[in-house]
Amino acid sequence: MQTEYSPILIFIFLLPFLGLAFYPVLVKRSIIWAAYVSAFICALCFLMITPLIPQVLRGKLIVSSTIYFSPQNTFNPQMVFSLRADAFGVYFAWVSALVWLLAAVFSCEYLKQTAHPLRYFCLFSACLSFVFGIAFAGNLFTLFIFYELLTISGYPLIAHEETSQAKAAAKKYIIYSLLGDALVLFTVLLVYYMAGNLELHRRGTIPAQTGVESLRLLLVCGLLGFGVKSAIMPLHGWIYEAHPAAPAPASAVLSGVFVNVGAYGLIRLIYDVIGFRLMRQGALGMIVVFPALVTILLTSIQAYNQDNLKRRLAYSTSAQISYILLGAALLSPNSLQGGIIHMAYHAIMKATLFLCAGAIVKAGGSEDVSRMNGLGAKMPLIMIAFSIAGLSLVGIPPTTGFISKWMLATGALEVSDTGSVVILLLGSLLSALYILPVIYAAFLKKDTDQTADISETNYQPAALTVPLIIGAALSVLMGIFVNLPGFPFSFARVISASFLGR
Amino acid sequence: MEKILLLIVIIPLMGAIIAPLLGQKKSQAAFMIALIAALLSWSLIVFLAGQVFSHGRISYPLGNWGASWGIELAADYLTVVLLLTVNSIGLLITIYSYSYIEKLLPEAKRRIYYYCLLCMLLAAMPAFLMAGDLFTMFVYLSLFSLAAVALIAIGRERQAILAGLRYLILSTTGGVLILLGIALLSYFTGTMNLNELTKRMAHITNVKPVLVAISIIIIGFGVKAALFPLHLWLPDAHGFAPSPISAILSGILIELGAYGILRCVFLLVQLKSREIYPFINNILCWMSVLAIIYGAVGAILQQDLKLILAYSSVSQIGYIVLGIALSSYYGLLGGMLHIINHAVMKSALFLSAGALLYKTDKRTLKELEGVGKQMPYSAGALALTGIAIVGIPPACGFVSEWYICMGAIQAGRMGFAICVLGGSFLSTIYYLRIINALYFKPVNGGKDTRVAINEAPLGMLVPIWILTFASLWLGIFNRWPLQWLEKMVAGIL
Amino acid sequence: MVCGGVFPLILPLTVLVSYLTAFLIWILRDKPAQIHNRAAVGSALINLALVLCLLPGIWREAAFSCNLFTFIPSVDIAFRVDGLGYLFALIASFYWLLTAIYSVEYMRNDKFPARYWFFLFLCMGSVLGIAFAANLFTLFLFYEILTICTYPLIVHAQTPQAIKAGRKYLVYSMAGGTALMLSLVITYLLCGHLDFRPGGILPDSASYSILRLLFITFMVGFGVKSVIFPLHGWLPDAMIAPTPVSAILHAVAVVKAGVYGILRIVIDIFGLQLLQKLHLNEWLLALAGITIIGGSLMALRQTNLKKMLAYSTISQLSYIILGVVMATPSGIIGGILQMLYQSVMKISLFFCAGAIYRQTGVSEIADMGGLGEKIPLTMFAFSIAALGTIGFPGTAGFISKWYLAMGAMEAGRFFMVGVIISGTLLNAGYYLPLLYKAFFQESLTRQKGQALSLLMTGPCLLTAGLVLALGLCLWVHKLPLHLAQNIAEGVLYFKCP
Amino acid sequence: MEFFLHAYYQIAAIILFFIGFYLLIVTPNLIKKILGINIMETAVFLFLISLGRIGGGQRAPILHEGIRWTECVNPLPQHMVILGVLMTLGVTGFALFLVVKIYAHYRTLNSDKLRRML
Incomplete structure (x- = not known):
């Protein structure tokens, strides 16, 4: 692989910390300014990532920095801090920055009067940086460090509002995540034990002669570890508590990016550490596929049963992430591409949905689906954005969701896994069942007394609506201009080519 | 030269005679005589020690009778080392006695008796150590026992x-037994x-009666x-007993008993055929282990x-006798060393306890709470x-x-080693109680933290601290006694 | 390479300086506290400087040795310093300085300041003596002195509980001391000397049952101070001591002395090979594992802050043993780094606990609500140290635990990896709720925290900063790492400097 | 039987010794205890004296021409006994002095009672 040395990754990584210098001063003046700065920084990050895209699409590996925490001699415990970016890493960073940008802009209005603004903005920015750290991690050591940091920083974001519900949710989150992180650590150590190094970007560092049993152990550990973040079925207990409890922008990044982080880690494990060949040889994909399918089915059903919108969306997140894992684990080019594009698609649409829910609440509305009758008339922009994003989630044709599901399904057929296809379709059906009623209620049902008391003046400031509109627009545009360079699909091709060794 | 041995005994004995005569008027004079006698015999012992260390064993047959017949005074390494210890402690106790006795015995007459008896002790103890035959040992043993009884009762x-x-x-019963044993031994x-x-x-064929005699x-x-x-x-x-006498009793007298046992064990070790000998040894070992606990x-x-x-002395004697009775190289060495070390430590302890008693008139730990602040040096x-x-290292008790x-x-007795250590562990506990009482219990029920310092007189503190330092010094520079004791043990085994 | 010149004299000198300071303060006990403080801090500075003088030599893997006199035949009272000992001495003397500064403020209104300083300095001298001991005997000597000198510090408050705790401590320690003495005697009879030599001195030819027994007695001896599982009972009770004492003694000096002793036994008396031959390493690993998990579980149940920290110490210390006994390069480095880093984190926690107590009077965990707002600086330092203890990335604790985990992997001991990881999780289990309480819960009282002198906050922040710096900056932890590597090389390849 | 005929001194000494020992152990009276000790000592002296007969001779050990040493008694035990008697005298005297003192203080000589008073 062609490598290029450039310090740019460090700059991108450190950029969010820039805000930390300003926030203490700014929050004393006005919170809005802090929010603007935070949004500005996200935008800056986004812009700085953009120039990397053409390079990585050409298959380059950008190598930025290597800091050795332990000298390189006989005693080598792999404590190397290294930042490198291939297409997958840049892609992930780019998606994350985008979601962050949307959420940050949204925060300007949403968090105008929040308590503890300093804590929020600092952590919000820091989390972005940690996500970059994960995206650009050159080895599992680096990845683990930022993974852990991200876990802990997530805690105050969830508990931000300091209601008893939020605190309980945050507690649940941290317990789940710490257990997961411990397993991730164990996985990392297992990798070290098996491969003797922790390098990523080598497409299979584990020696080919490794037994299937140990690979299975490794993958199961990895699945259980990363699975907590990506909310695989038995490990998803935290997600439906945390999302509703967190403030809307935080939910957006949680659902858009945090869960993706788990999937990202798992994909790295599957393709970078174990490698496609070993996966195929040992038929290891099933270890991931089966839980993913179960998750898709069950969490969708659970989502259908929820009245609280954010809870419903949270369960849906759990299901949608499983699509990504499914795509990665089916080990066919199409499904892998489908999974990868779904990372971006899902991030954007789910962020949009959560931001919409936040906007509704901000306007004085209720989070309960049963009390949303006639909401479309009162806040049309927001509800339209919600509908578009929702339809995309269901997978209605011109939207993004359709593309990814299509790819996944064809990928599953490629490896003749009809069961997966059936469940995919069932999952789509179920997602229609839990999203469409909301749209239906908002636009077609009469405004009854139950509806929350929202003033007729359409409380829709630009800072609230613009991100929603962008998000909704993107989820359509990306579906229409699928192949535009820089859009997910172009990444997915490069990534799958490199992962599958073509 | 050899007459020094005699002089060492004679001088304090003369002191014992002169003290009541000269001291009729003033008890200070008696004290001075005792002090001079102690000093003289001490310096003679130092001289003697030099001679013995350079030339080896010195003996002096009294009245020029042959060794196996007459009375013989002799000084080998062990004797000299013990002599030095015993007489140094004796000297310090004499100094210490001055203030203490002043308070304890208000009547001058009894003080004079006190010094007279002290001189007797100072004469009898070295004589016992230097005795070259068992009977002389018995005689001096009786002598100092008698003096000691008088001193105990003088309080x-x-x-x-x-x-x-x-x-x-x-002790008289013990004396009689010793005499009986000596008689039997000489009979056989x-x-x-x-x-x-x-x-x-080494040449005895019929071992059993000899063993019985020695056991007695x-x-x-x-x-x-x-x-x-x-x-x-x-x-x-x-x-x-008055505290200086407690110090002598505990620091010297019981050690002299142990010295007697040591001499007997030296004899036992020489036996070629060891039929019952291990049995006796075992009994001694068990007795001493029980004593320790x-x-x-x-x-x-x-x-x-x-x-x-x-009670701590009872325990410590157990250590000494255990070491002796094990009669392995290190065991003998340790037992002998502990005679010296225990003498120094225990006399220092009794003297400082005496200083507390002297100033506060309190004996129990409960009453003594907080005295550590009041009498920082003694405590x-x-x-x-x-x-x-x-x-605890590096103090001397550790070495032995x-x-x-x-x-x-x-000697292949791991269990005894554990018992020794267990004993030292138990001693922590009573030591802890003392320390707690002296230092860490609030004074006057915690009402008053400031305590006026009310220290014992210098004449008491100096001996106490000399002994205290000695107990540390003997621990750190333990080669000094050990090199002579090693020669001794090597010669015997 | 053994250095000559005046440098070896530094070893006894450091010990002497501490002892002399102790006596100086005792002589000046009636003088105002300011003089004591100056003497204390000054002497701590001198000590640190003296220890630092040795650094260049140690860096070049040299050793210094200095024989004082012969105690028993072929056993000298002798000092010698190699990497491990130096690291321990460096830790001790550095934290010593901080503690001295901290104590100045903390003990301001104490009833018996002179006594406090006196015994604290005696302890310090003994700790340095332990660190610099050239043979088992010298180590034992100072170890016992340390035992005795710690007692007055524990019972310093003179309350009945304090005396009870002190008694417990002494009974435990003296039991350990007697066991230790027995093992010394056996070792001496087996080897004829007691010098530390990499690779061990005990002969292979000795009967295995004797060697095993010897090992058990050694473990009982050092296990008390290093709070290995069944012998840990004294430490939580000993928390009744003044906080600086808890900090320096129960986070750094005393407990580390025990661990240091075990390391010396494992490395220099038995040798790792013999240990493996006797299967003793398995025992030791099991013991350490039990202690790690058990200590953490006990910590979870505590309601008193300092007691919780004590149980945390119990659990953290066993990582050191775990690492070294695994006998892999990373494991040894991890163990040694843990020795260093655990102390900086724990001392920071104790400093903060003391500062919290001083500022708000809070000593129970239940009362810690809202402290994050009241005393942000202290709680900030506390949080960093707590996260460090958990082993959070970016802190010192992470690095050592990473090495440990790597070491366990190198040795192929998956179970131990599990122990390390679950120990870390349990740590999180009792530190995070505490932080949560401090930052997210309302305070019960409206009372504001009292302002605190820089003398107390300074050490808190400095140590917390160090936790971060060691975890983040390579050049900061270069020194310990380098030393740890040298030690590991020495341990594994018997390289004797 | 032969032995008993020849060793009647020794046998007497042993009997005496045990009488004394019995007294010492059994009686609570202090004076009797002291008496017991005295009897024990006497027994030992008797024993010692009996050792003096080396060759069966009974002459005083004054060696001059014509007298072989087997005709004399051994002087050493005698000298020991004299010293021993002296010691015993002193000890007994002092013990009795103490007994008097004790009686003055406690008005009893029963050692069991005294132990309870201590």
Whole structure:
């Protein structure tokens, strides 16, 4: 692989910390300014990532920095801090920055009067940086460090509002995540034990002669570890508590990016550490596929049963992430591409949905689906954005969701896994069942007394609506201009080519 | 030159005679005489020590009778080392006595008797150590026992007399046993001279009667040394005697008993055919182990400071005798070393306990709470020497404990080693009680933290601290006594 | 390479300086506290400087040795310093300085300041003596002195509980001391000397049952101070001591002395090979594992802050043993780094606990609500140290635990990896709720925290900063790492400097 | 039987010794205890004296021409006994002195009672 040395990754990584210098001063003046700065920084990050895209699409590996925490001699415990970016890493960073940008802009209005603004903005920015750290991690050591940091920083974001519900949710989150992180650590150590190094970007560092049993152990550990973040079925207990409890922008990044982080880690494990060949040889994909399918089915059903919108969306997140894992684990080019594009698609649409829910609440509305009758008339922009994003989630044709599901399904057929296809379709059906009623209620049902008391003046400031509109627009545009360079699909091709060794 | 041996005995004896004569008017004069006698004999001993260390054993047959017949005074390495210890302590105790006795015995007449008896002790103790034959040992043993009884009983407390009588009866019984043993021994071997005996031991064919004789002697010395089942006299005697005398009793007298046992064991070691010998050894070992445990537990249960120390002596004698009875190289070495070390530590402890008693008139730990602040130097010495008794390095108690332990393991008796260590562990507990009472309990129920310093007079503090330092010094620079003792042991084994 | 010149004299000198300071303060006990403080801080500075003088030599893997006199035949009272000992001495003397500064403020209104300083300095001298001991005997000597000198510090408050705790401590320690002495005697009889030599001195030819027994007695001896599982009972009770004492003694000096002793036994008396031959390493690993998990579980149940920290110490210390006994390069480095880093984190926690107590009077965990707002600086430092103890990335604790985990992997001991990881999780289990309480819960009282002198906050922040710096900056932890590597090389390849 | 005929001194000494020992152990009376000790000592002296007969001779050990040493008694035990008697004298005297003192203080000589009073 062609490598290029450039310090740019460090700059991108450190950029969010820039805000930390300003926030203490700014929050004393006005919170809005802090929010603007935070949004500005996200935008800056986004812009700085953009120039990397053409390079990585050409298959380059950008190598930025290597800091050795332990000298390189006989005693080598792999404590190397290294930042490198291939297409997958840049892609992930780019998606994350985008979601962050949307959420940050949204925060300007949403968090105008929040308590503890300093804590929020600092952590919000820091989390972005940690996500970059994960995206650009050159080895599992680096990845683990930022993974852990991200876990802990997530805690105050969830508990931000300091209601008893939020605190309980945050507690649940941290317990789940710490257990997961411990397993991730164990996985990392297992990798070290098996491969003797922790390098990523080598497409299979584990020696080919490794037994299937140990690979299975490794993958199961990895699945259980990363699975907590990506909310695989038995490990998803935290997600439906945390999302509703967190403030809307935080939910957006949680659902858009945090869960993706788990999937990202798992994909790295599957393709970078174990490698496609070993996966195929040992038929290891099933270890991931089966839980993913179960998750898709069950969490969708659970989502259908929820009245609280954010809870419903949270369960849906759990299901949608499983699509990504499914795509990665089916080990066919199409499904892998489908999974990868779904990372971006899902991030954007789910962020949009959560931001919409936040906007509704901000306007004085209720989070309960049963009390949303006639909401479309009162806040049309927001509800339209919600509908578009929702339809995309269901997978209605011109939207993004359709593309990814299509790819996944064809990928599953490629490896003749009809069961997966059936469940995919069932999952789509179920997602229609839990999203469409909301749209239906908002636009077609009469405004009854139950509806929350929202003033007729359409409380829709630009800072609230613009991100929603962008998000909704993107989820359509990306579906229409699928192949535009820089859009997910172009990444997915490069990534799958490199992962599958073509 | 050899006459020094005699002089060492004669000078204090003369002191004992002159003191009552000169001291009729003033008790200070008696004190001065005792002091001069002690000093003189001490300096003679130092000179003698130099001679012995450079030339080896020195002996002096009294009246020019041949060695196996007459009375012989002799000084070998062991004797000289012990002499130095004993007389240095004796000298310091003499100095210490001055203030203490002034308060204890208001009548000048009794003070004079006190010094007279002290001089007798100072004469009898070296004589006992230097005795070259068993009978001379017995004579001086009786002499200093008698003096000691008188000194125990001289105190003001009524119990002192009773304790004195008790000691007298038991020690006389012990003396009789010793005499009987000596008689038997000389009947079967034809001599009482230690050197001769040592030589003849190897050629004895009929071992059993000799063993019986020696066992009887050992029992007799065991009474003097207060070895476990024979210790009944000790706690009261030590507890109620005047403190300087407690120091002598605990620091020297019982050690001299142990020295007697040591000499007997030296004889036993020479026996070629060892039929019952291991049996005797075993019994001695078990007795001393029991002594170690019993003494320590007894000390833990006591309330009275001096009684604690007395019980601790029972325990420490156990160490000495255990080391001796193991009769392995290290064991003997440790036992002998502990004679010296225990002498120094225990006399320092009793002297400092005496200083507390002298100033506060309080004996029990409960009453003594917080005295550490009031009398920092006396209590400090107590605390420091206590460390030695517990056996914490680098204080001297540790070194002997070390050797005794090694001796036990060398003799293949791991269990005894563990018992020794267990004893030292138990001694921590009673030491802890003392320290707690002296320093860490609030004074006057915590109302008043400032305590006026009310320290014992210098004449008492100096001996205490010299002994305290000695107990540390002997621990750190333990080569000094050990090199001579090693030669001694090597010669015997 | 053994250095000559005046440098070896530094070893006894450091010990002497501490002891002399102790006596100086005792002599000046009636003088105002300011003089004591100056003497204390000054002497701590001198000590640190003296220890630092040795650094260049140690860096070049040299050793210094200095024989004082012979105690028993072929056993000298002798000092010698190699990497491990130096690291321990460096830790001790550095934290010593901080503690001295901290104590100045903390003990301001104490009833018996002179006594406090006196024994604290005696302890310090003994700790340095332990660190510089050239043979088992010298180590034992100072170890016992340390035992005795710690006692007055524990019972310093003179309350009945304090005396009870002190008694417990002494009974435990003396039991350990006697066991230790027995093992010394056996070792001496087996080897004829007690010098530390990499690779061990005990002969292979000795009967295995004797060697095993010897090992058990050694473990009982050092296990008390290093709070290995069944012998840990004294430490939580000993928390009744003044906080600086808890900080320096129960986070750094005393407990580390025990661990240091075990390391010396494992490395220099038995040798790792013999240990493996006797299967003793398995025992030790099991013991350490039990202690790690058990200590953490006990910590979870505590309601008193300092007691919780004590149990945390119990659990953290066993990582050191775990690492070294695994006998892999990373494991040894991890163990040694843990020795260093655990102390900086724990001392920071104790400093903060003391500062919290001083500022708000809070000593129970239940009362810690809202402290994050009241005393942000202290709680900030506390949080960093707590996260460090958990082993959070970016802190010192992470690095050592990473090495440990790597070491366990190198040794192929998956179970131990599990122990390390679950120990870390349990740590999180009792530290995070505490932070949560401090930052997210309302305070019960409106009372504001009292302002605190820089003398107390300074050490808190400095140590917390160090936790971060060691975790983040390579050049900061270069020194310990380098030393740890040298030690590991020495341990594994018997390279004797 | 032969032995008993020849060793009647020794046998007497042993009997005496045990009488004394019995007294010492059994009686609570202090004076009797002291008496017991005295009897024990006497027994030992007797024993010692009996050792003096080396060759069966009974002459005083004054060696001059014509007298072989087997005709004399051994002087050493005698000298020991004299010293021993002296010691015993002193000890007994002092013990009795103490007994008097004790009686003055406690008004009893029963050692059991005294122990309880201590």
